[in-house]
Amino acid sequence: MPHRPVLLALASALAIGLVGCASPSNESASPSIDGVGEPAWVQDATVYEVFVPDASAEGTFQGLIGRLDEIQAMGVNTLWLMPIHPIGEKRRKSDIGALGSPYSIRDYYDVNPDYGTKEDFRALVDSVHARDMHIIIDLVANHTAWDHPWLDEHPDMYSDGPINGFTVPVLNGDTTNWTDVVELDFENPRTRQEMIDVMQYWVREFNIDGYRADVAHAVPLDFWENAIDSVEARKEVLMLAEAAGPEMHEVGFDQTYAWPFYGALKRVWEEDAPVRTLATQVDTTLANLPEAARRLRFTTNHDETMWDAPPPALFDGLEGSTAAFVLATSMPGAPLVYNGQELGVTDSVSFFARTPYDWSQTPDVRRFYRDYLRLYGDSPALRTGALTVHTPDAEDVLVYERATDTDSLLVAVNVRDASCEVALPDGYADAPLTDALTGASVEGATMTLEAYDYRVLRRATAE
Template sequence: MYKLSKIFLAAFTVTALFFSSCSAPEVEDKKPVGNVEHPEWSKNANIYEVNIRQYSEEGTFTAFREDLPRLQEMGVKILWLMPIHPIGEKNRKGELGSYYSVKDYKGINPNYGTEEDFRALVDEAHEREMRVIIDWVANHTAWDHPWTENPDWYELNEDGGFMPPRGTDWTDVIQLDYENQEMREAMLDALVYWVRDFDIDGYRADVAGMVPMDFWNEARNRLDEIKPVFMLAEDEGPKMHDKAFDMTYAWSYAHLIRVIAAGNEDLSALDSLMEVEETKFPDNAYRMYFTTNHDENSWNGTDPGMYGDNFENFAVLSATIDGMPLIYNGQESNLDKQLEFFTKDPIEWKEYEYQPFYTMLLSLKNENEALWNGEFGGDLTIYNSPENTYAYKREKGDDWVFVYLNFGGEAVNVPITDYALPEDASGYEIYSEQLPPEEQNYFEVAANSWLLIANE
């Protein structure tokens, strides 16, 4: 998390940010203190989401495992596997059902392979210095989960029957009751099982805010007794960082960049959002920044559809302005279709157009401390820049990264001296296609393009 005292803007306002149907989180009077002790390996990590069903024609752990060398070369550090458990059949949606309708917390989806296949995947990922977290659905189960033999483990409707989570249309799942201590203990036992017996490295907690916070705090305590784990909450609440979670979703950011890309909000809205981020979250909080994920892709649109000619600009922004960047499987191969959610719909792997692009971003993230996560990262300076552009710099010690994004339809010149860059180009490295200046004292940044410079 950057330090706000190092942000400089020509005209900076701390007004509430409103965009589309989503408003920025309210700023609390006092910034909470995060007490989570992050695993050492996470401080410069990135995260790659894996949809096993759609990753390949086979849709198996073994087929995905064949890609581990490529992902290692790309620089991936954390593999987040969407739910690997058997999917409920009763009241199932679609042909294959939702990944998030879990029928057995200690089981493996037979379509994906066996326990041995999964264990081999985790072991090889570790050999390649990657970590594995799995999706965990603690709020609800499938209608035909064995736990339904204990109706008092669930919230019941006025007729004494099972019911979907309140306020949702999730008719394929039923709500658990966290007032029931036996159920809680069974859930904790299942969480411990995968860390203890399969050596996974943590969890992504589905709809984490719908589950009581004291449950997650206890879960983190028990898991850390086995090994230091990494916990990602599908939530944006600062309280998540108190004891249980290393990282939360930067949802407000994700919503905002889509609105900006559609031309319905100005880039200056990012300034107010980053002010809120700094004020609202603990310094040590990791925030997950992304252009897409399984939900965004399936329900909201493709990368080309949401971001048009500026997809690379938003990807660079998401990887460098703050937090930990997420890549959804297929983005490195120009994922230009919305993957079906309830049936088989494999990724169309093409020429891996963006593989070098993401390799560059992840390598810089790994090596340059200015881009590290949470309090391990550098301060942020946001500069005043011309309309349709965005410029900023991250700095920590001797490490720094300068980013200039041109979202407009015409090329712009970027004067070196305006952005505190060394005039001697031999003192830094350029990661974009722009050539270092020779006799001129500026860079020319093409339309819908980006300039990324860092210390050598």
């Protein structure tokens, strides 16, 4: 399958202040791989990650149904629900939060009673589909809770190890982080078939639209290939891997995480790394992905908000966090919003405990996410357009174009806390332009970007 066109245009770099110094850190390059199949709607997916206890006042499936119109109005068309299953009691990490980790699964075939019943979940899926939206759920295939019935009934399904004869997953070489779960052994055929049965169950019985595979890189690739083929024999689904390697697409995943880009984005803010490193990241990555593959682009998710910090804390306040979001999600891929992000949350939020939100607060921040994500959904250029970077040597402002045959957008993002003058590239300086977010007309060969400012400009393209 042909690769997505990515052009690093050799236009003149902008001469602006606040020069930062850092070496580019590229996403690992791999040999080109064959294309992947996917449902047509995946190319247009705007993903909203949901932790059910936090996503509504009630903290339930029914409460989430009550927020669907609001979520859809924000420009979202795909929900990803963090694990919906009962949480293990044995070895629960209650010292971190009373709920324990939702990634410690006690029963793959049931729902957490705190969230509601299976019929409540079915009503949620039906309500999502009635709005022409889609819903995927977390699949935790690598490990279970210590009180999952499999551990007593089929201990051979688990990896041997030093903790009561079993193994806990290793995180960055450390075995003390995930002590509330026990690792499954995918060398055992029973383990593989049981997990495939789980995947088939929720698609068959509840008509969900796919899975986000937790720690997908820790599970053998050949399992994923067989499992995805098995599920898609019934229905085409969206498969999102919590992994960054191109090899995940080779076995059937539609989306992978843009982790290296996220790391580079933080270095631009925290270390004054030159903004051109982001263009390098994207160029290197996309050159090694099949055309249909999508990177999930984000400035936070449940892990980052809990273990790192929410966007305003990472990107120098609300203004910096919105600039970072525009920069990340206007690159080729699929945008992700984590519930509460649209409120401009400034404190770390744990998914081991419930954090009720006032969904009416910070209207200006909510308006930004609504306006931008609606633009994304309405713009073929942002969703699927070719990328041309006009400032490949830039230190502080990245200027780039996303374009299809019928839609063309110029994006300029200032990543520094100082204003600057930006020269429009050829083809835009002498063309009638409109600010795609405000509708205002833009004239002249230059424009001023204030600190952490951004512009998304539309130029008419002949059909």
